[in-house]
Amino acid sequence: MLEYKISDIRDYFDKAAKFSSSDRGVTRLFCSEEHKALLPVLRNWMEGAGLQVRLDALGNLRGFKKSKNKEAKTLIIGSHQDSVIEGGKYDGILGVLLPLYVLKRMHEQEIELNYHIELIAFGDEEGVRFPKTLLGSKSLCGDVCSADLEVVDKDGVTLKSALEFLGANTNEITKCAYDKDDVLGFFEVHIEQGPVLESESLPVGVVTAITGIERHRLFIQGKANHAGTTPMDMRQDALVTASHIICFANDLFCNTENLVGVVGELNVYPNAVNVIPDRVDLTVEIRSPDKKIRQEAAEKIYQYANKLASEQNTAINFNHNYEMDGIKCDEKLQSILGEAIEKNNRPVFHLFSGAGHDGLAMDRLTGVAMLFLRCKEGLSHHHEEDIDYHDAIIAAEVIETFLLELEEA
Ligand SMILES: [Zn+2]
Incomplete structure (x- = not known):
């Protein structure tokens, strides 16, 4: 096993976190000044790891290491690299810097692999600045076209001009994409962004799937009336109906495996202290890596809501307004990752990701493997997001073993 030092790892993250437009946490939006300023630093680190570096048309910084094997495919x-506003210093960039450190160590020890490696710092994943998400990974699959570059941010700046500011050549979108046959797989290391590994007292876990998401809007129509004179059994209270639906949905989410969800938005009309609520709009967001589980949950909520409405003399309309399917991580890559953890004398623990990641897009191109790292108090998208650097050392060792095991596979 190569030697990994906490001080080295800390140094990478401390330096990268300085490229932030906020003092609190890290704010590094796609094609921002901070993104632009980070590029030469990343480039320098990548070159130090023996990688050939280029910035592609979508602002992805890519470091390629060619194998001597003529038949080689690319991992x-x-x-x-991008963050949310006042996000943490590990979300995203961890999956660039930690593998980079491992590749640097391997380069120093002249360890060669029989497949090519391309390490990528995707420009955009979060979709904070422009109304698009996963632009970086989508571009690798050929899923971004020149029309997509016409979207604008809140200041009216087009994505095309933002990319040009960054130094990207936007005429070369097609050069972002990979041919399926040339790719061995996609490997991402990410902080868990949840409390599961911490509650299991484990430093790392193997991701089995990345969640799918669907969103629904329910419109409940009651009848406004005087809150003092209308007898209780004669009311058509939209908010009472809504409250039962919220409890029903929450119980369903609590009692179904591989399912989470939330009623996150509620609008009450007229929203007055002495008027029976006339109308309520609410949202239901449902997440599961398994589409069938999600659909069944939505169906149960719809059925319950309809039954309830007829009992309570209210009316309900539904609008299913968003759906993004989840993906299953590649079985073979998962088992190699599991073996790598075992070889480092750690128990293998599997979990699914309730957050979206680049793998959602990359799955269209190739098999996906994800390693989760424990984060403190499950906190992420928050300026106090934190990790234990001992865990980062373990993750580095697992990455090294995974890369070597993959060679045998
Ligand atoms: Zn992330």
Whole structure:
């Protein structure tokens, strides 16, 4: 096993976190000044790991290491450089810097692999600045076209001009994409962004799937009336109906495996202290890696809501307004990752990701493997997001073993 030092790892993250437009946490939006300023630093680190570096048309910084094996395919490793507003210093960039450190050590020890490696810092994953998400990974699959570059941010700046500011050549979108036959797989290291590994007292876990998401809007129509004179059994209270639906949905989410969900938005009309609620709009967001589980949950909520409405003399309309399917991580890559953890004398623990990641897009191109790292108090998308650097050392060792095991597979 190569030697990994906490001080080295800390140094990478401390330096990268300085490229932030906020003092609190890290704010590094796609094609921002901070993104632009980080590029030469990343480039320098990548070159130090023996990688050939280029910035592609979508602002992805890509470091390629060619294998001597003429038949070789490419393992794509990476994660996103962008953050949310006042986010943490590990979300995304962890999956760039930790593998980078491992590749640097391997380069110093002249360890060669029989497949090519491309390490990528995706420009955009979060979709904070422009109304698009996963732009970096989608571009690798050929799923971004020149029309997509016409979207604008809140200041009216087009994505095309933002990319040009960054130094990207937007005429070369087609050069972002990979041919399926040339790719071995996609490997991403990411903080868990949840409390599961911490509650299991484990430093790392193997991701089995990345969640799918669907969103629904329910419109409940009651009848406004005087809150003092209308007898209780004669009311058509939209908010009472809504409250039962919220409890029903929450119980369903609590009692179904591989399912989470939330009623996150509620609008009450007229929203007055002495008027029976006339109308309520609410949202239901449902997440599961398994589409069938999600659909069944939505169906149960619809059925319950309809039954309830007829009992309570209210009316309900439904609008299923968003759906993004989840993906299952590649079985073979998962088992190699599991073996790598076992070889480092750690128990293998599997979990699914309730957050979206680049793998959602990369699955169209190739098999996906994800390694989760424990994060403190499950906190992410927050300026106090934190990890234990001992865990990062373990993850580095697992990455090294995974890369070597993959060679045998
Ligand atoms: Zn992320």
